[in-house]
Amino acid sequence: MTGSGHIISTQAFPVAARKELGDTQLRANLRSATHTIRDKRLRVVSEVDDWEELRLAGAAIKDDVLARLPDLLVQFETVATAAGAVVHWARDAAEACAVVADLVRGTGADEVVKVKSMATQEIGLNDALARAGIAAIETDLAELIVQLADDTPSHILVPAIHYNRTQIRDIFIRRMGGADLSGLTDEPAALAEAARRHLRAKFLAARVGISGANFAVAETGTLVVVESEGNGRMCLTLPETLISVVGIEKLVPTFADLEVFLQLLPRSSTGERMNPYTSMWTGVTAGDGPRQVHIVLVDNGRTSSLADKVGRQALRCIRCSACLNVCPVYERVGGHAYGSVYPGPIGAILSPQLTGQDAGANRTLPFASTLCGACYDACPVRINIPDVLVHLRQSGPKPAAERAGMRAMSWVMRDRRRYAAALRAARRGAAPLRLATRRRGAVRHLPWPLSAWTSSRDAPLPPRQTFREWWAAR
Amino acid sequence: MVGRAVSTARDEILDRIRAALAGDGPARPPVPRGYRTADDPGTDALALLEDRLVDYRATVRRCAGTGLAGAIGAALAATRALAVPPGLPAEWLSAYHGEILRDDRDAPLTLAALDAAGVSVLTGCAVAIAMTGTIILDGGPGQGRRALTLVPDHHVCVVRADQVSVTVPAALARLADRSRPITLISGPSATSDIELNRIEGVHGPRRLDVILFG
Numbered sequence: 258m259t260g261s262g263h264i265i266s267t268q269a270f271p272v273a274a275r276k277e278l279g280d281t282q283l284r285a286n287l288r289s290a291t292h293t294i295r296d297k298r299l300r301v302v303s304e305v306d307d308w309e310e311l312r313l314a315g316a317a318i319k320d321d322v323l324a325r326l327p328d329l330l331v332q333f334e335t336v337a338t339a340a341g342a343v344v345h346w347a348r349d350a351a352e353a354c355a356v357v358a359d360l361v362r363g364t365g366a367d368e369v370v371k372v373k374s375m376a377t378q379e380i381g382l383n384d385a386l387a388r389a390g391i392a393a394i395e396t397d398l399a400e401l402i403v404q405l406a407d408d409t410p411s412h413i414l415v416p417a418i419h420y421n422r423t424q425i426r427d428i429f430i431r432r433m434g435g436a437d438l439s440g441l442t443d444e445p446a447a448l449a450e451a452a453r454r455h456l457r458a459k460f461l462a463a464r465v466g467i468s469g470a471n472f473a474v475a476e477t478g479t480l481v482v483v484e485s486e487g488n489g490r491m492c493l494t495l496p497e498t499l500i501s502v503v504g505i506e507k508l509v510p511t512f513a514d515l516e517v518f519l520q521l522l523p524r525s526s527t528g529e530r531m532n533p534y535t536s537m538w539t540g541v542t543a544g545d546g547p548r549q550v551h552i553v554l555v556d557n558g559r560t561s562s563l564a565d566k567v568g569r570q571a572l573r574c575i576r577c578s579a580c581l582n583v584c585p586v587y588e589r590v591g592g593h594a595y596g597s598v599y600p601g602p603i604g605a606i607l608s609p610q611l612t613g614q615d616a617g618a619n620r621t622l623p624f625a626s627t628l629c630g631a632c633y634d635a636c637p638v639r640i641n642i643p644d645v646l647v648h649l650r651q652s653g654p655k656p657a658a659e660r661a662g663m664r665a666m667s668w669v670m671r672d673r674r675r676y677a678a679a680l681r682a683a684r685r686g687a688a689p690l691r692l693a694t695r696r697r698g699a700v701r702h703l704p705w706p707l708s709a710w711t712s713s714r715d716a717p718l719p720p721r722q723t724f725r726e727w728w729a730a731r
Numbered sequence: 732m733v734g735r736a737v738s739t740a741r742d743e744i745l746d747r748i749r750a751a752l753a754g755d756g757p758a759r760p761p762v763p764r765g766y767r768t769a770d771d772p773g774t775d776a777l778a779l780l781e782d783r784l785v786d787y788r789a790t791v792r793r794c795a796g797t798g799l800a801g802a803i804g805a806a807l808a809a810t811r812a813l814a815v816p817p818g819l820p821a822e823w824l825s826a827y828h829g830e831i832l833r834d835d836r837d838a839p840l841t842l843a844a845l846d847a848a849g850v851s852v853l854t855g856c857a858v859a860i861a862m863t864g865t866i867i868l869d870g871g872p873g874q875g876r877r878a879l880t881l882v883p884d885h886h887v888c889v890v891r892a893d894q895v896s897v898t899v900p901a902a903l904a905r906l907a908d909r910s911r912p913i914t915l916i917s918g919p920s921a922t923s924d925i926e927l928n929r930i931e932g933v934h935g936p937r938r939l940d941v942i943l944f945g
Contacts, residue, residue: 286926289926290926290927293926293927293928294923294927297927306767307765307766307767310763310764310765310766311766313763313765314762314763314764314765314766317760317761317762317763318762320757320760321759321760321762323752323757324752324757324758324759324760325759326748326752327745327748327749327752330744330745330748331745340910345740346740346741346744347740348740348743348744352740396934397924398922398924398925398933399922399924402924415923415924415927417924417925418927421926422925422926425925445925445926445928445930446930446932448925449922449925449930449932449933450932452933453932453933453934456934457846457934460934461842461843461846461882477909477910479909485920485921485922485923485933486920486921486922486924486933486934486935487881487920487933487934487935487936488933488934490877490881490914490934490935491881491934493877494877494878494881494912495842495878495881505744505748512903512909513900513903513904515903516768516899516900516903516904517766519899519903519915520766520899523863527923527929529917529929530783530862530863530864530917531860531863531864531865531915531917532917533787533916533917533918533919533920533921533935534914534915534916534917534920534935535914535915536877536912536913536914536915537909537912537913537914537915538912538913539909539910539911539912540910542870542910542911542912544836544839544876545870545876545877545878545911545912546876546877546878546912554744556744556747560744560747560748560750560751561751563748563751563752564750564751566757569751569757
C-alpha cells in the first residue's frame with residue numbers, strides 16, 4: 258500500500274518550477290542561503306579525517322536495519338513498552354493522524370506544542386488536528402515563521418529559507434498577536450528574541466507535546482531528537498504527555514550506533530560540529546519529564562519503497578538536507594516547486610516512491626535533476642540519488658507517444674543497415690535546416706510534438722559525415 | 732476499539748515488510764567500523780574543548796586545585812537566585828552568597844520559580860566531548876532533572892578534566908545509564924533559521940558558562 262499526505266505534487270515539476278523561477282527575490286534568498294550552508298558544511302567536514310569511514314559505516318548500519326526491519330521493530334516495541342512508553346502503529350497518513358488526534362482528545366487539551374518534525378508534516382498532522390478542534394503550535398523558529406505566514410516549508414532543515422530577515426520582520430509585525438512589535442528591527446537577534454517571548458508562556462503551560470524523532474534505538478527503546486533552539490527540549494520535557502511520530506525506517510540497532518550518526522548529521526545539516534541540543538529519552542522517567550509517553554510508528558509508503566531493490570536505499574535518509582544545498586536545480590527553484598514536504602534531490606526519489614509514481618504529478622519529480630551527482634557526494638549515508646533517479650525514470654509511467662517513439666528508435670538502431678539508412682535520410686531532411694541555422698548546427702524550436710524536447714534544450718542536427726563514412730572514405 | 736485497529740495495523744505493517752524483503756531482499760551487510768573510536772593520547776583534550784566551546788560563544792573559565800569555588804562565584808556574580816540540583820558538592824557554593832533554590836524530588840521547584848529573572852542554575856555533567864565542544868548531562872548526582880537546566884536563562888556547568896573525552900564514540904561509551912534522559916549541550920541555545928546565520932539565544936539558556944576544573 259502506498260503513502261499519502263503532503264507528499265503528492267499537484268503540478269508537474271516543469272510548470273511549478275517556471276513559476277518559482279520568475280521570483281527574483283526568492284532566487285536571491287535561496288542562492289545566498291544555500292551557498293552559506295554549503296561552505297560551512299565543507300569547512301567542518303574537511304576537519305574530520307575519517308569522514309569517508311563514517312559515511313561507509315552510516316550506510317551499512319542503515320542497510321542492516323532495512324534487512325532486519327521486522328525483528329528490530331518488534332525489539333524496539335518490546336523494550337520501549339517495558340520502559341513505560343505506549344507504542345502505536347499506523348499504516349498511512351490518515352491512520353497516524355487519527356491515532357494522534359485520539360490521544361490528544363483523551364488528555365482533554367485543545368492546544369499542543371510541536372517540535373519540528375518531517376514525519377508530522379508528511380502526514381499533514383496540523384490540518385488533521387485543526388479539523389479535530391486542536392490547535393497545533395509550531396515552536397521551531399522557521400516553522401513558526403512559515404505557520405504565521407500561512408505558507409508551506411520550502412526546505413527540510415530551514416523551512417523559511419525562502420524569506421530574508423526583512424520579510425520575516427514584516428510577517429512577525431503583521432501576524433504575531435499580543436505583543437507590541439511596532440519597533441521591531443530586522444536584526445536576527447531581535448527576531449529570535451520576539452519568538453522567545455511569543456512562545457515562552459505556551460511552553461510553560463503546555464499539557465501535550467508532539468515530536469518526531471531523528472533516531473529510534475532498537476536495543477534500548479530510546480528516541481533521539483536533534484535540534485538547535487531549545488524549543489525541542491521544552492516540548493520534550495515540560496508537558497505531561499508526549500506523542501512522537503516516527504517513520505519505521507528511523508531505527509538504529511544499538512545505542513553505540515548513535516556514535517556514527519551524531520557525527521554525520523550535524524556536520525551535514527547545519528554545518529556545525531555538533532548541534533546545540535540533542536535529547537534522548539527512554540519511556541517514562543519518574544520525576545523528570547512527561548508522565549505519558551506515546552510512540553506512533555508510521556509506514557505511509559515506506560514498505561513500497563522497501564520492495565524496490567534499487568530505490569530502497571532512499572530509506573537510509575537521515576533528513577540532513579545536504580543534498581538540497583548542493584543541488585543546482587534546488588538552488589534555483591526552491592522547495593515549493595517539488596510540491597511535497599520532501600524537496601530537492603532526496604524528495605525527487607522519496608516522494609514518488611512513497612506515493613507510487615502515479616500519484617498526482619509525482620512521476621515528473623525524477624526528472625527534476627541534471628544527474629550531476631553532487632547530491633551523492635554530499636550524502637552522509639551514501640544514497641546514490643542519481644542511480645535511483647535514472648531507475649525511477651526508466652520504471653515510471655511514460656506518455657504513449659514517447660513509448661511509440663522509443664519502440665521505433667529501438668527497431669531502427671537494432672540493425673546496422675537500417676541505422677545507416679536512417680542517418681542518411683535524416684541528413685537529407687536536415688539540409689535546409691542547416692542553411693537556416695547557419696553555423697550553430699542546432700535547432701532551437703521544433704514543431705509539436707517534438708517541441709516538448711526543444712522547450713528546454715536545443716536539438717542538434719545530424720553530422721555531415723558519420724565516423725563510419727569517414728573511415729570507409731579515408 | 733482503538734486497540735484492535737492498532738494491533739491490525741501492526742500485523743499488516745510487519746507482513747508488508749516481510750513481503751518486501753522476501754526474494755531479493757538485502758542480505759545483512761557487514762558494518763565497516765574504520766572510523767576513529769579511541770581517544771588519541773597525544774591530544775590536549777581540555778584545550779580542544781575550550782577552543783570548541785568558545786567558538787560556540789560559551790564563556791569558559793579554567794581553574795585547578797582550590798580555585799573552583801572562586802571560579803563558580805565569578806560566573807555567578809550577576810545572579811540573583813541560584814537553582815541547584817540534589818547531589819551538588821556543598822563546597823562548590825562557598826564563594827556564592829546569593830539566594831539558593833534547592834530542587835528536590837519531593838519538593839520540585841516550580842517552572843515559574845525557574846523562569847524568574849536573574850535565576851541561574853549550577854550543575855556538574857556526566858561526560859564532555861572535546862572535538863565537538865559538547866557537554867553531556869544524564870541526570871546523575873549534581874545534574875538534576877532536565878527542566879532545571881532548560882528554563883533558567885543562565886547555565887553554569889562544571890566539567891572535571893577526567894570527564895573529557897576527545898571523540899564522540901569514546902564519550903558515548905562512557906555513559907553508564909542509558910535509560911535515564913540524556914541531554915547533549917553544545918554551546919548556548921542557537922538558531923540558523925534566519926538567512927542561515929547562527930544566532931545565539933532562543934529558547935534554552937542564552938548564556939552558558941563552562942568551568943573546566945583540573
